[in-house]
Amino acid sequence: MIEISGLSKTFGSGANAFTALDNINVEIRQNEFFTLLGPSGCGKTTLLRSIAGFVDPTSGSLTIEGQDVLPLPPYARPVNTVFQNYALFPHMTVAQNIGFGLEMQDRPKAEIKQVVGEMLELVQMTAMADRMTSQISGGQQQRVALARALAPRPKVLLLDEPLSALDFKLRKEMQIELKRLQSETGITFVFVTHDQEEALTMSDRIAVMSSGRILQIGGPKDIYDHPAERFVADFIGDTNFLEATLQSVAGEVATVTLPSGKTVAARAVQGGSQSGAVTLAVRPEHAVLTRESGLLDGVLENIVYFGTDTHYHVTLDGGSAFVVRKQNQPNTGEGFETGDRVGVSFEAGVGQVLRD
Amino acid sequence: MTQASDTQATRRRWLLLSPALLILLFAASGPLLIVVLYSFLTPGDYGGVVWKFSTDAWFNVVVERDFFDDTLSFSDAHLSIFWRSVKLSLMTTLVAFIVGFPTAYFIATRPKEKRDIWMLLIMVPFWTNLLIRTFAVMEIIRNEGVVNSLLIGLGIIDQPIQMLFTEFAITLGMFYVYLPLMVLPIYAAMERFDFSLVEAAYDLYASRWRVLRRVIFPIVKPGVIAGSILVFVPSLGAYVTPRVLGGGKQLMLGNLIELQFGQGRNWPLGAALSITLLAIVMVALIVYVRAAGREEMSHG
Numbered sequence: 001m002i003e004i005s006g007l008s009k010t011f012g013s014g015a016n017a018f019t020a021l022d023n024i025n026v027e028i029r030q031n032e033f034f035t036l037l038g039p040s041g042c043g044k045t046t047l048l049r050s051i052a053g054f055v056d057p058t059s060g061s062l063t064i065e066g067q068d069v070l071p072l073p074p075y076a077r078p079v080n081t082v083f084q085n086y087a088l089f090p091h092m093t094v095a096q097n098i099g100f101g102l103e104m105q106d107r108p109k110a111e112i113k114q115v116v117g118e119m120l121e122l123v124q125m126t127a128m129a130d131r132m133t134s135q136i137s138g139g140q141q142q143r144v145a146l147a148r149a150l151a152p153r154p155k156v157l158l159l160d161e162p163l164s165a166l167d168f169k170l171r172k173e174m175q176i177e178l179k180r181l182q183s184e185t186g187i188t189f190v191f192v193t194h195d196q197e198e199a200l201t202m203s204d205r206i207a208v209m210s211s212g213r214i215l216q217i218g219g220p221k222d223i224y225d226h227p228a229e230r231f232v233a234d235f236i237g238d239t240n241f242l243e244a245t246l247q248s249v250a251g252e253v254a255t256v257t258l259p260s261g262k263t264v265a266a267r268a269v270q271g272g273s274q275s276g277a278v279t280l281a282v283r284p285e286h287a288v289l290t291r292e293s294g295l296l297d298g299v300l301e302n303i304v305y306f307g308t309d310t311h312y313h314v315t316l317d318g319g320s321a322f323v324v325r326k327q328n329q330p331n332t333g334e335g336f337e338t339g340d341r342v343g344v345s346f347e348a349g350v351g352q353v354l355r356d
Numbered sequence: 357m358t359q360a361s362d363t364q365a366t367r368r369r370w371l372l373l374s375p376a377l378l379i380l381l382f383a384a385s386g387p388l389l390i391v392v393l394y395s396f397l398t399p400g401d402y403g404g405v406v407w408k409f410s411t412d413a414w415f416n417v418v419v420e421r422d423f424f425d426d427t428l429s430f431s432d433a434h435l436s437i438f439w440r441s442v443k444l445s446l447m448t449t450l451v452a453f454i455v456g457f458p459t460a461y462f463i464a465t466r467p468k469e470k471r472d473i474w475m476l477l478i479m480v481p482f483w484t485n486l487l488i489r490t491f492a493v494m495e496i497i498r499n500e501g502v503v504n505s506l507l508i509g510l511g512i513i514d515q516p517i518q519m520l521f522t523e524f525a526i527t528l529g530m531f532y533v534y535l536p537l538m539v540l541p542i543y544a545a546m547e548r549f550d551f552s553l554v555e556a557a558y559d560l561y562a563s564r565w566r567v568l569r570r571v572i573f574p575i576v577k578p579g580v581i582a583g584s585i586l587v588f589v590p591s592l593g594a595y596v597t598p599r600v601l602g603g604g605k606q607l608m609l610g611n612l613i614e615l616q617f618g619q620g621r622n623w624p625l626g627a628a629l630s631i632t633l634l635a636i637v638m639v640a641l642i643v644y645v646r647a648a649g650r651e652e653m654s655h656g
Binding site: 074090091 | 550555556561575
C-alpha cells in the first residue's frame with residue numbers, strides 16, 4: 001500500500017541542521033490502522049506530512065500503491081488529512097465543508113449531495129448539516145473534520161493527533177468511533193499520537209519513533225510485551241529494568257543471570273548480543289510478590305493503592321528499585337506492609353532482553 | 357430601586373456622553389448643516405453668501421443656462437467631471453486592490469519578526485507630505501522625467517510619452533498615495549488568517565488558484581471591503597493629486613468644488629456640489645456593501 005524506504009528529512013543546513021527523519025523504512029498495508037507513536041519532536045508528524053505532501057523529504061522514496069508520490073503536490077495525492085486543529089473552513093457550513101473535497105475534484109452536484117448525505121450519516125451529524133462550524137462543539141468539529149477527509153474516499157486517511165484537543169470521555173468515544181469508521185470504510189488509516197494508550201487500543205500495528213527513527217514496528221501486544229529497546233519499553237507502559245548477564249541464546253529463549261545470582265529464562269531480542277551484560281525488562285504486572293525468597297529479594301518500601309490495582313515499590317538488595325503491580329480483588333488482604341522483606345518473582349519467558 | 361436613583365443614573369450617562377456628543381455636533385453635524393444651508397442661499401458678489409433663499413445652486417449642479425439665449429441644457433462640464441471622478445476612483449481602487457492584495461499576502465506570510473519591517477516600508481511614504489509625494493510622482497512621469505529619459509536613453513522611443521496631465525497620471529498618483537490604505541486592512545485580516553486552512557484546502561484537491569478564491573479571499577473579504585472603501589472615498593474627493601498631476605485640465609470633483617469657493621465665487625454651488633459628492637459616496641457605499649453581502653449569501 002504505502003512503501004517508504006530510506007526516507008530522510010533535514011531541516012536547515014550547516015550547524016543549524018536538524019534531522020527530523022533519519023532513514024525511515026516502513027510498509028503500511030491495505031486496510032490497516034497504522035499508528036506512528038512517539039514523544040513530541042520524534043518526527044512522527046513530519047513523516048505524516050511527508051505522506052500528505054506538505055514536507056519535501058531530503059532523500060528516499062515514498063510510493064502509494066506502487067505510484068511514486070514524492071513529485072506530486074498535496075492536491076494530487078490520493079490521501080486526505082484530519083488536522084490536529086481540524087482546520088475547518090469557518091466561512092462554510094458543515095455540509096459545505098464535507099463537500100469541499102468532492103467539489104474541488106469537480107464531481108457532479110448530485111453525487112456531491114449524495115456523498116455528503118452519506119458522510120453526515122456516517123458521523124451522525126445530519127441534524128447539523130446547515131450549521132456554521134463555529135456553532136458546533138469540539139467533538140462535533142472533530143466528526144466534521146473526519147467526514148470532510150473521508151468524503152473523497154482517499155486511499156489513505158492521515159490523522160494528526162486528532163483526539164488531543166478533546167476531553168477524556170469524548171476521546172474514549174472517538175477512539176471507538178474511529179475504529180468503527182476505519183472498518184466500515186475499509187480505508188487505510190495512518191494515525192499519529194503521543195498517547196501510548198490510544199495507540200495500543202486502536203492500532204493494528206504501531207511504529208514507535210524517537211529522534212527521527214523508527215525503533216520498532218509491531219502489533220500492540222507485540223510492542224507491549226516484547227519491547228526491543230529500552231526507549232520502547234520505557235515509553236509504552238511502566239517497566240522495571242534489571243541489569244543482568246546473558247548466559248546463552250537459543251532461538252527466542254535467552255538464559256540470563258539476575259543481580260541476585262539466580263538464573264531465569266527470558267525472551268531474546270533480534271539482533272542483540274549473544275552474551276555479556278544486558279538489560280532485562282519486566283512489566284510490573286508480570287511479577288509477583290511473595291513472603292518467601294524469590295528470584296529477587298528486597299524490602300517493601302512503599303504501597304500505593306490505585307483502586308483497580310496496587311503498586312508495591314520494592315528496593316532490591318543491591319539498591320535498585322522494582323515495582324510490582326497487583327490487581328485488587330475483593331477481600332484479599334495479603335497483608336504486606338512497608339518494611340517487610342519480600343521476594344519478587346516472574347515466570348520464565350516473561351522478561352524481555354533489550355537491544356542496546 | 358427608586359425613581360430618583362434612576363434619573364441620577366440617566367443624568368450621569370448623558371454627562372459621560374457629552375464630550376462625544378459635542379464633537380459630533382460641532383465637528384460633524386454642525387459644519388454639514390452649514391454646508392446644506394449655504395447651498396440654498398444666493399452667492400455674494402465677492403464670495404460668501406447673501407441671505408436670500410435660492411435653489412439656483414442645486415439647479416446648476418446638473419443644468420446649465422446658456423449665457424446668450426437663456427436656454428437650459430445639461431451641464432456637460434459638471435457631468436463629465438462627476439463621471440471622471442467616479443471612473444478614476446474606481447480605477448484607483450481596482451489597481452490598489454490588484455497590487456495591495458498580493459502585497460498584504462506577502463507580508464502576512466513572512467516570519468513574524470520580519471512583518472513589522474515590511475509594514476514600516478509600506479507606511480514610510482505615508483509620513484511624507486502629500487504634496488511632496490505627488491510632486492515625486494510628477495518627477496517620475498513628466499516628459500523630461502525618469503521614465504521618459506530612461507526610455508529615450510535606451511532608444512525604445514524617440515519622443516517622450518505624454519503621461520503627465522492625463523487621467524493616467526491622476527490614477528497613478530492616487531494609487532500611489534492611497535495604497536497603504538488598501539494594504540493595511542487587508543494585512544490586518546490576513547494576519548489573523550489561519551494558514552492551516554490553506555493546507556486543508558490543498559489536501560482536499562484544491563489548486564493554488566482555487567485555494568485563493570474559495571478559502572483565502574472569502575475569509576479576508578472584510579479587509580478587502582474596508583480597504584476598498586478607504587481608497588475609494590478619498591479618491592472621489594481628491595483635490596491635490598488631480599490638481600498637480602491633472603494640471604488643471606483634468607478636473608475632479610474636489611477641484612470643481614474648490615473652484616466655486618475660490619475663483620468661481622459661487623459658494624452655494626460649491627456647497628451643493630459638496631453635498632452631491634457626499635450623496636455619491638453614500639450611494640456607492642450602499643451598493644458596494646449590498647453587493648458584497650449578497651455574494652456572501654450565495655457562496656455561504
